[in-house]
Amino acid sequence: MSDSMISLLAPVDGIVVPLQNVPDPVFSAGMMGDGVAIEPLSPRILAPADGVVRQVARTFHALTLTTRDGVDVLIHIGIDTVNLGGEGFTAHVAAGDTVSAGQCLVEVDLDRVARRAVSLVTLVLLPEGGQLSGRPRAGQLRAGVDSLGLLRPGDGAMAAGGDGPEARASAIVRHAGGLHARPAAMVQAAARAFSADIQVEYRGHSASARSVVALMGLGVGEDDDVTVLARGEDAAAAADAVIRALQTRTRGDHAAAPSAAQAGPDGGIAGVCASAGMAIGRIHRLDAVALVVEETAGTRDEEFARLSQALVSVREAIQAAIADAARRRAAAEESIFTAHLALADDPELIALAERGVIAGKSASVSVRDAVEEQGRVLLALGNPLLAERVADLRDLGRRLLVAMGMPDGLPSELPPESIVVADDLLPSDLNRLPRERLAGLVLARGGATSHLAIIARAMGLPTLVAVGERVRELSEGQRVILDSAAGRLDPEPGEVELDAARARIAERENTRRQLLENAGGPALTQDGCRIDVAANVANAGDAAEAAEHGADGVGLLRTELLFIERDSMPDENEQREACQAVFDALGDRPVIVRTLDVGGDKDMPYLPLPAEDNPALGLRGIRTGFARPEVLDVQLRALLALKPLSRLRILIPMIAEVAEVRRVRERIDALCAEAGIGERPELGVMIEVPSAAVLADQLAREADFLSIGTNDLTQYTLAMDRCHAGLADRLDPFHPALLRLIAMTVAGARKHGKWVGVCGAMASDSLAVPVLLGLGVTELSVAPVLVPEIKARVRSLAIEQCRKAAEGLLLLDDARSVRERAAALWQHH
Known part of the structure; x- marks a missing residue:
C-alpha cells in the first residue's frame, strides 16, 4: 500500500453539513466512521476518487468504492432511503466496475426522494476507521472539483473481526x-x-x-x-x-397452530389446519421431483459467474414479488418475500456456495449442497418453528437452481378441482400452480406457521399440513373431502358424506353468491332512493370484471396507465382503441373517463416536465394538459371518437377554479366542430382541492356532474402528504372538515340539479357508505370486486336515517369521534 495521500473530491454539488447534525444517530455519532455530510443540490453522484466499485446496495441508495490504495469509501445517499426500494435512484455502475474520479455513479430524483425520505443529506464515510485531514468546514462544494480532504492509506483501521475494544x-x-x-x-x-x-x-x-x-x-x-x-x-x-x-418486541405473523384432529373410525386422515375451508376434489400427486443438478463444472470463473448471475436474477424476482405484494397490500406475502430476500443476501450461505465452487464443484451443485447443509443445521435443533424455516431455504435454493437452467418439475396444468398432495411445497411453487384449478392442499410436512400457510390463507385455499406418512395412501385421481378447518381429510367418502359436504360448502358460499347474483340489480335504499355503484378501472380487463360483478358503469377510468412506463406517447388511435375496449366490455352502461392525471412525479421521457419542489402542488392533472395543450387535444380527439358518444362522460382532474372548466369545454366544442360532431359528452369536475369544494355551486353551473376524489381532498385539506408514513394514522377522510367539504359540494351541486359521486377510497369503506349517503352523495365508484358488497350495503340503509345521523357527525371534533359514532350507528346494521 502506498504512503501517498489520497485526495477525495466532492461527489455532489451541495452544502457541507456538520456530521453531528445528520438526523440519524448511526451517522451523527460516528458509528459508521469519519467523513463528510453534504446537503445535495445536484442529482448526479460522482466518484470521489479513482478505484473499483466494491458494493452497490440493491436499492442503489449506497455504494462502496475501494480506492487504488485499498481504502474503502462509503457513499450513502439520504436517510432511511433504503425504505424507498430503489425508487428515485438510477445506478450507472455495478459491483466490480473500475471508475475514475468524477465519473457518474448514481443519479437521484431529488424531488421524488425528498418527498419520502427523512433527509437527502449525502454522506461520504470511511467505515474502516480512516481519518480525513483538511476537510471543508462549511460552505458550498462543487462536484468533482472541490476536495473533501486528504486521507493517508496507512490510517485505515480494522476490518470486521480484528482487534480492538x-x-x-x-x-x-x-x-x-x-x-x-x-x-x-x-x-x-x-x-x-x-x-x-x-x-x-x-x-x-x-x-x-x-x-x-x-x-x-x-x-x-x-x-x-x-x-x-x-x-x-x-x-x-x-x-x-x-x-x-x-x-424489540414484535407480534407474530401467524395464528397458533391448532392441534391435529384425530383420525376417526372411518379411516379419515388427520392433520393440522393451515388455512380453513372445505373442498371436494380429486387427488393430484405432486411428489417431490429432485432437480437434476449437473455434476460437471466449467472453469472456476465460469461457475462464479453462473452463481453471481443467478443471485442477481433471483434477487430481482423477489424484489418484483415484494413490489407486487405491496401494490396489492398483501402484507403477509410482502413480509415473507422480504425474509426471502434477506436469505438471498445471507453472507454465510453465499460463502458456503462459493467454497464449493473453489473446491471444484459446479455452481448448481454448490448451491444445492449449501442449502442442504444449512437445512440440516436447522432441522437438527428439534425446534418445529425453525424446522419450518427450512422451506424458505429450499425455496431460495430451488429459485437459484432454476435460474441456472434447471427444470423446476412443476406441472403447467392441473385437472379441474385438484387437491394437490405433496411431501412439502414451497411458496414460490404455490404461486406457479394454476389457481383456477386448485381446490386444496394436503402436505405431509409443513406447519400452520409456515410461509406457505400464510400465502394459502391469503388465497383462501383450504390447506391441511403435517399429515405425515398417510399421504402415501392417497392415489392419483381419488375423490376426497378436505375439511381443513376440522383438521381432517376423508379419503373414501360415500354419497351421504359427499352430499353433506356439498350442502356445507353451498351454505358457506351462499352469502357470497347471493351478493354477486343480486349485484346486477339497482342499489335501492330501504326508502326507495337509487344509488349508482360504479367501478374504478384502468383497462378493458378491469371493465369486464366490473360488468361481471354488476357495476352500474365505470365511475373512473384512469387513462394515465396508457402513458407511463413507455418511451413514446400513445397516439390518438391507441388511446381510442383502449378506451373503446372498455366501452365494449360494459354493454350499454356509462363510462366516466378521467383525462390524463400526471405531473412531475411520473417518469415520462417523451413528456418532460419541469422539476418541482412539490409536484403535488405543481403541474398536476388538467394543469399538465394546459401546459401541454397538444397532449390534451390528442386525448380529447380520441375520446370524442368513441361510440356511442352518449355513454361518454369526461372527468377533469385537479380543477381549482371555474375558468379551467370553461377552458376545457371550449376546447371540446372546438374539436367537435372541427370533426363535425353535433353531440357533446357530459363534462364532470373532480373535487380534489378545497377551493373546488368551496366553489362547488359555481362549478356545478358549468359542469354536468361532480366527482369527489377523497384521497387527494383529504391530503390537501389536512395539509398532510398521503405518502407520509408518519402521518398515515391521521390522514383520515372521516375528519369532520372533510365531511363538511363533501356536504358543501353536494349543496352547491343541488342548486343546479347536478349529481355528486365519490370515486376515492372512501367509497369502498363499508362504514363510510351511510355517511356519504347521508351527506347527499348519489354515486359510489369502487374496485370491481367490491361492487356486490357495496350494493348490498346500500340496500340495508334508509336515506332519511343516514341524513339525520350525518348532520350530527358534522358537529363532532375529530375523525376518531366520527368513526366511533358511525360504528355505533351502523357497524352491526
Whole structure:
C-alpha cells in the first residue's frame, strides 16, 4: 500500500453539513466512521476518487468504492432511503466496475426522494476507521472539483473481526417465535451498520450477527437469554444496537397452530389446519421431483459467474414479488418475500456456495449442497418453528437452481378441482400452480406457521399440513373431502358424506353468491332512493370484471396507465382503441373517463416536465394538459371518437377554479366542430382541492356532474402528504372538515340539479357508505370486486336515517369521534 495521500473530491454539488447534525444517530455519532455530510443540490453522484466499485446496495441508495490504495469509501445517499426500494435512484455502475474520479455513479430524483425520505443529506464515510485531514468546514462544494480532504492509506483501521475494544452484554429475545427469519433479518440490519465483529452466543454456540441463517441456526426462542459479544472500535455502540434489535418486541405473523384432529373410525386422515375451508376434489400427486443438478463444472470463473448471475436474477424476482405484494397490500406475502430476500443476501450461505465452487464443484451443485447443509443445521435443533424455516431455504435454493437452467418439475396444468398432495411445497411453487384449478392442499410436512400457510390463507385455499406418512395412501385421481378447518381429510367418502359436504360448502358460499347474483340489480335504499355503484378501472380487463360483478358503469377510468412506463406517447388511435375496449366490455352502461392525471412525479421521457419542489402542488392533472395543450387535444380527439358518444362522460382532474372548466369545454366544442360532431359528452369536475369544494355551486353551473376524489381532498385539506408514513394514522377522510367539504359540494351541486359521486377510497369503506349517503352523495365508484358488497350495503340503509345521523357527525371534533359514532350507528346494521 502506498504512503501517498489520497485526495477525495466532492461527489455532489451541495452544502457541507456538520456530521453531528445528520438526523440519524448511526451517522451523527460516528458509528459508521469519519467523513463528510453534504446537503445535495445536484442529482448526479460522482466518484470521489479513482478505484473499483466494491458494493452497490440493491436499492442503489449506497455504494462502496475501494480506492487504488485499498481504502474503502462509503457513499450513502439520504436517510432511511433504503425504505424507498430503489425508487428515485438510477445506478450507472455495478459491483466490480473500475471508475475514475468524477465519473457518474448514481443519479437521484431529488424531488421524488425528498418527498419520502427523512433527509437527502449525502454522506461520504470511511467505515474502516480512516481519518480525513483538511476537510471543508462549511460552505458550498462543487462536484468533482472541490476536495473533501486528504486521507493517508496507512490510517485505515480494522476490518470486521480484528482487534480492538470489546463489549459483552446479555439480551432477552422478545420477538414472537424467537429468532426466525424476519427478526434475524432485523438483527442483521443492525449489525451491518458497524465495523465491529459481532457474535450472538446461545447455549455454547455462536453465530455472526451479520448472518440470518447463522442466527436462525442458534435455535433461540422467545424470551431466551443470549449474549452479545462485539470487538472493534465501535464495539459498544454495535453491541447496544444489536441488543436493541434483539429485544424489540414484535407480534407474530401467524395464528397458533391448532392441534391435529384425530383420525376417526372411518379411516379419515388427520392433520393440522393451515388455512380453513372445505373442498371436494380429486387427488393430484405432486411428489417431490429432485432437480437434476449437473455434476460437471466449467472453469472456476465460469461457475462464479453462473452463481453471481443467478443471485442477481433471483434477487430481482423477489424484489418484483415484494413490489407486487405491496401494490396489492398483501402484507403477509410482502413480509415473507422480504425474509426471502434477506436469505438471498445471507453472507454465510453465499460463502458456503462459493467454497464449493473453489473446491471444484459446479455452481448448481454448490448451491444445492449449501442449502442442504444449512437445512440440516436447522432441522437438527428439534425446534418445529425453525424446522419450518427450512422451506424458505429450499425455496431460495430451488429459485437459484432454476435460474441456472434447471427444470423446476412443476406441472403447467392441473385437472379441474385438484387437491394437490405433496411431501412439502414451497411458496414460490404455490404461486406457479394454476389457481383456477386448485381446490386444496394436503402436505405431509409443513406447519400452520409456515410461509406457505400464510400465502394459502391469503388465497383462501383450504390447506391441511403435517399429515405425515398417510399421504402415501392417497392415489392419483381419488375423490376426497378436505375439511381443513376440522383438521381432517376423508379419503373414501360415500354419497351421504359427499352430499353433506356439498350442502356445507353451498351454505358457506351462499352469502357470497347471493351478493354477486343480486349485484346486477339497482342499489335501492330501504326508502326507495337509487344509488349508482360504479367501478374504478384502468383497462378493458378491469371493465369486464366490473360488468361481471354488476357495476352500474365505470365511475373512473384512469387513462394515465396508457402513458407511463413507455418511451413514446400513445397516439390518438391507441388511446381510442383502449378506451373503446372498455366501452365494449360494459354493454350499454356509462363510462366516466378521467383525462390524463400526471405531473412531475411520473417518469415520462417523451413528456418532460419541469422539476418541482412539490409536484403535488405543481403541474398536476388538467394543469399538465394546459401546459401541454397538444397532449390534451390528442386525448380529447380520441375520446370524442368513441361510440356511442352518449355513454361518454369526461372527468377533469385537479380543477381549482371555474375558468379551467370553461377552458376545457371550449376546447371540446372546438374539436367537435372541427370533426363535425353535433353531440357533446357530459363534462364532470373532480373535487380534489378545497377551493373546488368551496366553489362547488359555481362549478356545478358549468359542469354536468361532480366527482369527489377523497384521497387527494383529504391530503390537501389536512395539509398532510398521503405518502407520509408518519402521518398515515391521521390522514383520515372521516375528519369532520372533510365531511363538511363533501356536504358543501353536494349543496352547491343541488342548486343546479347536478349529481355528486365519490370515486376515492372512501367509497369502498363499508362504514363510510351511510355517511356519504347521508351527506347527499348519489354515486359510489369502487374496485370491481367490491361492487356486490357495496350494493348490498346500500340496500340495508334508509336515506332519511343516514341524513339525520350525518348532520350530527358534522358537529363532532375529530375523525376518531366520527368513526366511533358511525360504528355505533351502523357497524352491526
